[in-house]
Amino acid sequence: MMRRMNIPHYKERLEAEKAKLEAGMGNVGRKNPRVPGDYEPVGSETGVEADTIDQALTITSFENNEGILRDLEARYDAVLAALARIEKGTYGLCSVCGGKIEKARLDADPAAATCTAHRG
Ligand SMILES: [Zn+2]
Known part of the structure; x- marks a missing residue:
């Protein structure tokens, strides 16, 4: 007998990680105005005229x-x-074999797209 997956639990973890990643990307990059959802890296700003060493550091x-x-x-x-x-209703299914992804694997990585046998 199959146990029902606690999808809201995983969704909550994924949403939290998404917010953290967005904050992290905002830290090292800026949103790419040409590609929505894409970020481009930014160099450090020193606020002083860059000499050669500063340029290399940047x-x-x-x-x-x-x-x-x-x-x-x-x-x-x-x-x-x-x-x-999750929206499509295919969450927790292996993208290779279509079988259920092990609970332990989803607990370790809620974004896992494959079962243990098919992990890249
Ligand atoms: Zn599989």
Whole structure:
């Protein structure tokens, strides 16, 4: 007998993570005005005229931010996709085999899109 999934619980966790990711992306990037929902990295602002070292530091920081931003965006996409699956009624089903995703796996990662056997 199958136990009913506590979807509101996962939805709450996903919504909370979504808000946290949005705050994080707002920290290292700014919203891309051309692509809704996309963020582009920003360099650190020193408020002083940048000399060569400052420029190098800004570039390093920009590249770091870009890496962080890419990670945040990838996670953000996964969270949005999971929320979309809740709306469609397919949440908790493996995107590969269509079987139920294990509860322990969803507890560990509410945005999981595949069962343990099909995790990337
Ligand atoms: Zn599967």
